[in-house]
Amino acid sequence: MLSTRVIACLDVHNGRTVKGINFVNLQDAGDPAEQARIYSKVGADEICFLDITATNEKRRAMFDVISKTAELCFVPLTVGGGVKNVSDFRDLLNCGADKVSINSSAVYNPQLIKQTSDKFGNQCVVLAVDAIDNINMVSGYEVTTHGGRNKTDIDVIDWVKKGVKNGAGEILLTSMSADGTKKGYNLNLTKLVSENVSVPVIASGGAGHPQDMVDVVLKAGASAVLAASIFHFGIYSISSVKKEMANNGIHIRDCE
Amino acid sequence: MKLVIIDYGSGNLKSVENAFQNSVKDNNLNFNIEVTSELKTIINSDLIILPGVGAFPDCKEGLKKNQGLTEMLIDQVIVKYKPFLGICVGMQLMAEYSLEKSNTRGFGWFKGSIEKINNVGKxxxxxxxxxxxxxxNNLEISEKKHPILKNITEKEQFYFVHSYYLNTKEKSEVYASTNYSHKIPAVIAKDNYVGVQFHPEKSSYSGQKIISNWLNWKM
Structure with a gap:
């Protein structure tokens, strides 16, 4: 039986791990490669690096972080942030990333999803969507770019459907209004997206308690759950999250 | 022993190389691992790994582009009898044909075709x-145990990522299967060649066990 994945996300800035409340007031929480190694040891099913400031700044430091991580860490590694074209995408894969997530640049260049999935296969193309609540949208949710700073006037549901049609193999769905609040995932948004696409949906943004993971799987049908801060600062461990999920009948991979 | 990982333009092979290097180091084995597309290096090797990600026809096209590679592989594996491991699409290429995108011929070493996972129901x-x-996902291991499954339990899980699967015509060649909407062959083997649908290089400790089992396999 397929396990529901628990993904540890490391937001990286200049080669260091950070996680801030609603993407401001960044706090340093360590070396990404070392953290990834520890996470994979304690049972993270996947590691996700998001170079959060990469759209605006240089991100060469990331390549070393990925290479170092891929040498130590034998679980899938997703990397995203600032991927603008096929060549950025290829560079990240060549460093050792298994999947690459595309966010802002997919909005400005919708062909990028198609180009990369044609070239590298849809299994490694993750469409990252940062959604905000907007009652003027049919679905009630609007796509934003640049870490939530820019609005796009694109409806989230139209966008994910188009992304999957163009070859995205997975959706990494972040609710910008829930992100950093630790008040739980956006269940309505996750459910809506999950029901409208054929590919797996990773729920992101808002996890504050293991019960939040349980809820987004049972009530919103998420294929995987992603969290950063609650793991980072040792509020809850990956095994305590998995234990809570297992207690609620969700099949997980046992932590070694 | 010389182990080659065949580079035919199918994605990043770094993780396959890293995982095998790690297993060699951890188990004190004497293997020289090389990622290569050169026919000469492959001919001089003792063991061969064919990785593969993406779509079947693209992988097939990648193999074709390297002139003589397919014929040489058939000679090395079927005639020279070298240990061979196909991973993911590398496993699927051993089937008779694939229905992914179009109808594409495989090596035909395993009876059956590559078909879309039939994802009906909930x-x-x-x-x-x-x-x-x-x-x-976990494995259902056949009674007749293959050496690469030594010390692997049905509780252990492996990392899968695929949309197509081997619809086998020869059930006796399946040594382990997994379940996703229906039964899917996860480990197939015959003589000196083995195919795994999952990614041992991404399957943590359990994947490392599969890798060391394969490296230690005395045919």
Whole structure:
């Protein structure tokens, strides 16, 4: 039986791990490669690096972080942030990333999803969507770019459907209004997206308690759950999250 | 011993190389691992790994582009009898043909075809079966145990990511299967060649066990 994945996300800035409340007031929480190694040891099913400031700044430091991580860490590694074209995408894969997530640049260049999935296969193309609540949208949710700073006037549901049609193999769905609040995932948004696409949906943004993971799987049908801060600062461990999920009948991979 | 990982333009091979290097180091084995597309290096090797990600026809095209590679592989594996491991699409290439995108011929070493996962119905939590089958899944191991499954239990999980599977015509060649909407062959083997649908290089400790079992396999 397929396990529901628990993904540890490391937001990286200049080669260091950070996680801030609603993407401001960044706090340093360590070396990404070392953290990834520890996470994979304690049972993270996947590691996700998001170079959060990469759209605006240089991100060469990331390549070393990925290479170092891929040498130590034998679980899938997703990397995203600032991927603008096929060549950025290829560079990240060549460093050792298994999947690459595309966010802002997919909005400005919708062909990028198609180009990369044609070239590298849809299994490694993750469409990252940062959604905000907007009652003027049919679905009630609007796509934003640049870490939530820019609005796009694109409806989230139209966008994910188009992304999957163009070859995205997975959706990494972040609710910008829930992100950093630790008040739980956006269940309505996750459910809506999950029901409208054929590919797996990773729920992101808002996890504050293991019960939040349980809820987004049972009530919103998420294929995987992603969290950063609650793991980072040792509020809850990956095994305590998995234990809570297992207690609620969700099949997980046992932590070694 | 010389081990080659065949580079035919199918994605990043770094993780395969890293995982095998790690296993060699951890088990004090004497293997020289090389990622290569050169026919000469492959001919001089003792063991061969064919990785593969992406779509079947693209992988087939990649193999074709390297002139003589397919014929040489057939000679090395079928005639020279070298240990061979196909991973994911590398496993699927050993089937007779694939229906992914178009109808593409494989090596035909395993009877059966590569077909789309039939994702009907809902899972145990009422969720739709998403495609690709992506994530960690356990194995159902056949009674007749293959050496690469030594010390592997049915509780252990492996990382899968695929939308197509081998619809086998020869059930005796399946040594382990997994379940996602229906039964899917996960480990197939015959003589000196083995195919795994999952990614041992991404399957943590359990994947490392599969890798060391394969490296230690005395045919």
């Amino acid at each position: 899972d145990y939590l009422g969720r739709n079966y998403k495609i690709p089958h992506m994530g960690w």
